[in-house]
Amino acid sequence: MRPALALGAVLSATALAAALVSLIWTPYDITTLTIAQKLQPPSAAHWFGTDHFGRDIAAMLMTGARTSLSVALVAVGIGAGLGVPLGLTAAARRDNWLDELIMRGNDLVFAFPSLVIAILITAVFGPSALNAIIAIGIFNIPVFARVTRAGALSLWTLDYIRAAQVAGKGAARISVEHILPNIANLLIVQGTIQFSLGILAEAGLSYVGLGAQPPTPSWGRMLAEAQTMVTLAPHVALFPGLAIVATVLGLNLLGDGLRDALDPRLRRRG
DSSP states (O other): OOHHHHHHHHHHHHHHHHHHHTTTOOSSOTTOOOGGGTTOOSOSSSTTOBOTTSOBHHHHHHHHHHHHHHHHHHHHHHHHHHHHHHHHHHHHTTTSHHHHHHHHHHHHHHTSOHHHHHHHHHHHHOSOHHHHHHHHHHHHHHHHHHHHHHHHHHHHTSHHHHHHHHTTOOHHHHIIIIIHHHTHHHHHHHHHHHHHHHHHHHHHHHHTTOSSOTTSOOHHHHHHHHGGGTTTOTHHHHHHHHHHHHHHHHHHHHHHHHHHHHOHHHHHHO
16 A cells, blocks of 8 residues: 555544544533633643633543544535536536536536635524535535546547447446446545545634534634634644645545555556
8 A cells, every 4th residue: 555545544543533533432522611720731631721610621532533533424415415426427418518618617516616605604594504505515526527528528439438338328328337337446546635625624624604604613613713712822822733634635535545556557657
């Protein structure tokens, strides 16, 4: 296994394990406020210290991992679930009005970053984790549509696809049976990249108050709450920041490693 892939897998698995363990156990109850123990530095009792409400930061990070990963995962699922069929359709109807309509629609969505989409959704429905999922998911749709279309177009001219057409298979059947399995590696790699970007987007939305709302912990909101206490208690901002950096780095390394492992040309070159 390549070192980058191994490191990415370890970092990603650590974040996932923290999120899963938080479902059944955390070092302390995050809903309990202990003002007398606020802003304590890291110690044996509190591994990463406590925040301005006396809550254990390690427990907050574990529960925040669950929020960040679930928001990013569902958003990527929305993007892939809608973007991949659109990309396959556009490639199957290449040089057709439907292809042009899909791609120009993608360009329109790209003109509005996820933060802008979140602001628009929040203005109507209010801030919440669900609205953050919708905003990030909408932004992911054109990403997967473009990657799918580009990968599929390179296959539609191959002989085995033409043979399937001669055999009487329709465009939809060819897309599902022959095109999709052969671009799955591209989609897997893109999924890991969008997953990492989704974590960053969720943290950014929570930082400005548009993501998960209290009392639900979020890495981004932990940073927002800690910004006024950086000089007084730097650990309050340090550990949420490190959690975001380590998780995003791990997913990016995992994506690069999977790309190298799944691409036969890169395997031969290595």
